[in-house]
Amino acid sequence: NAGVTQTPKFQVLKTGQSMTLQCAQDMNHEYMSWYRQDPGMGLRLIHYSVGAGITDQGEVPNGYNVSRSTTEDFPLRLLSAAPSQTSVYFCASRPGTGSVNEQFFGPGTRLTVL
Amino acid sequence: KNEVEQSPQNLTAQEGEFITINCSYSVGISALHWLQQHPGGGIVSLFMLSSGKKKHGRLIATINIQEKHSSLHITASHPRDSAVYICAVSPTGNLIFGKGTKLSVKP
Numbered sequence: 001n002a003g004v005t006q007t008p009k010f011q012v013l014k015t016g017q018s019m020t021l022q023c024a025q026d027m028n029h030e031y032m033s034w035y036r037q038d039p040g041m042g043l044r045l046i047h048y049s050v051g052a053g054i055t056d057q058g059e060v061p062n063g064y065n066v067s068r069s070t071t072e073d074f075p076l077r078l079l080s081a082a083p084s085q086t087s088v089y090f091c092a093s094r095p096g097t098g099s100v101n102e103q104f105f106g107p108g109t110r111l112t113v114l
Numbered sequence: 115k116n117e118v119e120q121s122p123q124n125l126t127a128q129e130g131e132f133i134t135i136n137c138s139y140s141v142g143i144s145a146l147h148w149l150q151q152h153p154g155g156g157i158v159s160l161f162m163l164s165s166g167k168k169k170h171g172r173l174i175a176t177i178n179i180q181e182k183h184s185s186l187h188i189t190a191s192h193p194r195d196s197a198v199y200i201c202a203v204s205p206t207g208n209l210i211f212g213k214g215t216k217l218s219v220k221p
Contacts, residue, residue, distance in 0.1 A: 042213045100162070
């Protein structure tokens with residue numbers, strides 16, 4: 001199993017550009033989520049999904065869209081990039097939707113918005 | 115006030131020392147997670163616990179639900195233990211993360 005994969009690993013955008021961060025998992029996990037990690041702050045939840053066709057907002061959803069058309073994939077779209085979105089982004093998944101399950105993280109995408 | 119507080123924020127130890135990292139939380143939870151993040155690296159799950167104590171090798175995690183407190187202990191620390199250790203709690207289905215404790219173990 002590849003686990004949770006993310007692409008790209010690094011990305012530089014200009015203000016106003018759009019892009020999609022890809023996330024895929026091959027463990028048939030129901031729950032998937034996107035976090036951003038900024039210096040001096042804990043990981044913050046952007047969006048999450050409890051199954052194909054179901055998504056919901058987390059703590060910091062503004063400026064981001066998600067969709068979940070399959071169990072495996074959970075892409076994160078930046079609609080119009082802003083310097084405040086410079087961050088490291090992690091995708092994660094876990095079996096089931098309850099919290100009493102180990103969470104698996106992708107390797108991260110380091111995004112810089114100029 | 116943060117719902118998850120970790121202490122210390124930074125910790126430097128000599129190889130072989132016994133290390134303790136603390137996590138206090140203010141919400142009711144169904145589980146608490148300890149995660150490890152190496153510099154420039156991804157995040158891996160070390161422990162998930164809802165009561166008592168768990169042990170993996172040199173790592174031990176304990177939780178006191180009544181006091182809303184958990185500790186992560188590392189015995190016989192080694193330079194390869196240098197990483198950021200993150201505590202996360204789950205009151206519902208989503209995790210709330212602490213800011214992490216940066217551990218540096220010197221040879």
